[in-house]
Amino acid sequence: MEALSPPRMLLSVFSIAVLLSTIPQSASAANSAHNTFLHCLVNHSEPSHPITSAIFTPHNASFSSVLEAYVRNLRFNTSTTRKPFLIITALHVSHIQASIICAQKYNLQMKIRSGGHDYEGVSYVAEVPFFILDMFNLRKIEVDIHTETAWVQAGATLGEVYYRIGEKSKIHGFPAGVCPTVGVGGHISGGGYGNMMRKYGLTVDNVVDAQMVDVEGRLLDRKSMGEDLFWAITGGGGSSFGVVLAYKIKLVRVPEVVTVFRVERTVEQNATDVVYNWQHVAPTIDNELFIRLILDVVNGTQNGKKTVRASFVALFLGDSKSLVSLLNEKFPQLGLKQSDCIETSWLRSVLFWTNINITTPVEVLLDRQPQSPVNYLKRKSDYVQKPISKKGFEGLWKKMIELEYTLFQFNPYGGRMAEIPSTATPFPHRAGNLWKVQYQANWNRAGKKVADHYINLTRVLHKYMTPFVSKNPREAFYNYKDLDLGINHNGKNSYAEGKVYGVEYFKDNFNRLVEIKTKVDPHNFFRNEQSIPTLPYRKS
Ligand SMILES: Cc1cc2nc3c(=O)[nH]c(=O)nc-3n(C[C@H](O)[C@H](O)[C@H](O)COP(=O)(O)OP(=O)(O)OC[C@H]3O[C@@H](n4cnc5c(N)ncnc54)[C@H](O)[C@@H]3O)c2cc1C
Ligand SMILES: *[C@@H]1O[C@H](CO)[C@@H](O)[C@H](O)[C@H]1NC(C)=O
Ligand SMILES: *[C@@H]1O[C@H](CO)[C@@H](O)[C@H](O)[C@H]1NC(C)=O
Ligand SMILES: *[C@@H]1O[C@H](CO)[C@@H](O)[C@H](O)[C@H]1NC(C)=O
Ligand SMILES: *[C@@H]1O[C@H](CO)[C@@H](O)[C@H](O)[C@H]1NC(C)=O
Ligand SMILES: *[C@@H]1O[C@H](CO)[C@@H](O)[C@H](O)[C@H]1NC(C)=O
Ligand SMILES: *[C@@H]1O[C@H](CO)[C@@H](O)[C@H](O)[C@H]1NC(C)=O
Ligand SMILES: *[C@@H]1O[C@H](CO)[C@@H](O)[C@H](O)[C@H]1NC(C)=O
Numbered sequence: 001m002e003a004l005s006p007p008r009m010l011l012s013v014f015s016i017a018v019l020l021s022t023i024p025q026s027a028s029a030a031n032s033a034h035n036t037f038l039h040c041l042v043n044h045s046e047p048s049h050p051i052t053s054a055i056f057t058p059h060n061a062s063f064s065s066v067l068e069a070y071v072r073n074l075r076f077n078t079s080t081t082r083k084p085f086l087i088i089t090a091l092h093v094s095h096i097q098a099s100i101i102c103a104q105k106y107n108l109q110m111k112i113r114s115g116g117h118d119y120e121g122v123s124y125v126a127e128v129p130f131f132i133l134d135m136f137n138l139r140k141i142e143v144d145i146h147t148e149t150a151w152v153q154a155g156a157t158l159g160e161v162y163y164r165i166g167e168k169s170k171i172h173g174f175p176a177g178v179c180p181t182v183g184v185g186g187h188i189s190g191g192g193y194g195n196m197m198r199k200y201g202l203t204v205d206n207v208v209d210a211q212m213v214d215v216e217g218r219l220l221d222r223k224s225m226g227e228d229l230f231w232a233i234t235g236g237g238g239s240s241f242g243v244v245l246a247y248k249i250k251l252v253r254v255p256e257v258v259t260v261f262r263v264e265r266t267v268e269q270n271a272t273d274v275v276y277n278w279q280h281v282a283p284t285i286d287n288e289l290f291i292r293l294i295l296d297v298v299n300g301t302q303n304g305k306k307t308v309r310a311s312f313v314a315l316f317l318g319d320s321k322s323l324v325s326l327l328n329e330k331f332p333q334l335g336l337k338q339s340d341c342i343e344t345s346w347l348r349s350v351l352f353w354t355n356i357n358i359t360t361p362v363e364v365l366l367d368r369q370p371q372s373p374v375n376y377l378k379r380k381s382d383y384v385q386k387p388i389s390k391k392g393f394e395g396l397w398k399k400m401i402e403l404e405y406t407l408f409q410f411n412p413y414g415g416r417m418a419e420i421p422s423t424a425t426p427f428p429h430r431a432g433n434l435w436k437v438q439y440q441a442n443w444n445r446a447g448k449k450v451a452d453h454y455i456n457l458t459r460v461l462h463k464y465m466t467p468f469v470s471k472n473p474r475e476a477f478y479n480y481k482d483l484d485l486g487i488n489h490n491g492k493n494s495y496a497e498g499k500v501y502g503v504e505y506f507k508d509n510f511n512r513l514v515e516i517k518t519k520v521d522p523h524n525f526f527r528n529e530q531s532i533p534t535l536p537y538r539k540s
Helices: 006-020 029-043 063-068 093-105 158-168 184-189 227-232 271-281 320-330 346-353 362-366 390-403 448-464 494-506 509-520
Strands: 086-089 109-113 130-134 141-144 149-153 207-213 219-221 243-250 258-266 289-299 306-316 341-344 376-384 407-412 435-443
Touching: 029 086, 029 093, 063 086, 093 109, 093 130, 093 207, 093 243, 141 158, 149 158, 158 184, 158 346, 158 362, 184 243, 227 509, 258 271, 258 320, 258 346, 271 289, 271 306, 271 390, 271 407, 289 390, 306 320, 306 346, 306 390, 320 341, 341 346, 346 362, 376 448, 390 448, 435 448, 494 509
Parallel strands: 086 130, 109 130
Antiparallel strands: 141 149, 149 243, 207 219, 207 243, 258 306, 258 341, 289 306, 289 407, 376 435, 407 435
């Protein structure tokens, strides 16, 4: 480290005095280690970008609100959830660099958070004492319509990205997730998909460059990090490799008018037949059309009897007339009518998909807090590669009603997804997959008993689905983080532990991720409950 110039030293001494004044006199050993860490942070930050205004200790009055601002699963908002000893709300790249350097120096666990949508809270919860490097202040978006690209910083939300694109062009969009509050940092580094997936592939299939700070504190771009590391952080999860500062994305063309619909059928209204046909049509029909299927349990028409409802939610990159004639030919069982269709702009279709009235001003996409209340939740995933028989579906309805299970989401693949090789990015679930299953349990009451009940239901249903889904390995989507697949304690069994979930998320790409990880972060600084492990030994 270069010698400090006198003015910088003065600033540092002053800043530390202010920070330390917020820590009680009866400082424990842990506290004093944290004080040394604070000193190190201040020492390593640039005087022109003081880090002190980015540091929140638990004694800062805003600490809880900063922590809770990006908690998107209330399971991890309880009084017994371990809290970080510090939150660094980086305002400048030097704050990221200082965090990485100092955390290694004092052997501290760092968690990186962008949008906080991790289903298992991995970005803001840990088993061991830890601090959060929070990226929400770094959220610049620069759209260049001329080159049809944009630089988007990790702390931006997808809604902000969509809004900024829409501000500049009515015929451009971006194929990322449907929930506008999801963060760029976790979403893109973990793969990312949305309702244009069949036309344009995954989010990472449309990423052309990145900026990342590595374990040495260097700010790298695609060229300086090299193709291996760039490959790893476009689907293998950023948090195993470094801190992603920004991605450069390639915009895609969308028509000025798109069509959306939501059509519902209960079992009494022939849902079984329609669902059975959906599985043959949705993954093979024109790439312009994405029809998500949502299954839930609702009250039937007969008093006190539950039934299963199938909701078909679609985005079509075209007008409603073409859509109705396409579906009447290829999917007559759905009985789609012109009156079921809504024509709108691509930007407003985002509102429709997230259950916001599409007449709402599009500025709602800039709202970083979700429109609907945050819930307690659990998610799991699966891949279906062979059609399910009608008998199979009938059995599933019975099971869902028996469990009063809340929700299933089926997302059709095929189209562009089946054309991209499974090694092109770490995301391996390409050709051969008909659709991805998401298991959803949502509840709104606190308490371990309630949580255990709902989590158990997802596990029971996941087990029930075994005969219908992929095996050897049973595949899962990394962005739908599920700690049931295995947890890494990052000790001497780290590789063996990592392989268990790693193969389900990444299949054969897991080995390449491990090799890259071993090369760029050999001491496993960037680690978490499901990070990519390093190789257990290295030949010298
Ligand atoms: C309501 C909701 C809707 C969703 N919809 C979709 C969808 O349509 N499509 C889809 O693909 N996924 C979807 N997801 C899943 C989502 O993509 C992942 O949870 C994603 O990881 C969230 O990113 P984040 O930045 O908000 O999350 P965070 O919780 O901040 O981070 C998630 C993971 O990424 C790491 N990370 C975050 N930022 C960085 C960074 N800058 N550098 C390195 N590592 C980082 C974290 O450490 C953590 O491990 C949804 C999730 C929710 C809660
Ligand atoms: C911070 O810098 C000061 C002045 O150079 C030095 O005395 C001190 O040891 C440094 N502290 C840490 C924790 O790096
Ligand atoms: C909390 O942190 C903010 C931002 O760094 C600072 O402005 C404020 O004075 C701090 N409050 C306390 C109580 O330390
Ligand atoms: C999280 O917990 C805190 C403390 O109990 C509470 O004040 C806050 O409202 C909770 N957040 C949400 C979104 O419920
Ligand atoms: C269900 O299918 C039957 C037989 O094909 C048909 O007569 C009936 O109209 C259908 N019901 C609905 C609601 O589509
Ligand atoms: C379903 O029926 C139960 C009683 O059988 C009732 O308590 C509940 O409110 C009903 N739900 C809806 C959405 O109508
Ligand atoms: C959407 O909002 C408009 C204007 O407030 C209202 O007329 C319309 O009924 C709403 N649509 C839905 C589906 O709620
Ligand atoms: C999980 O749920 C199933 C079905 O309701 C039940 O039979 C089982 O006992 C539950 N298991 C646990 C551990 O709660």
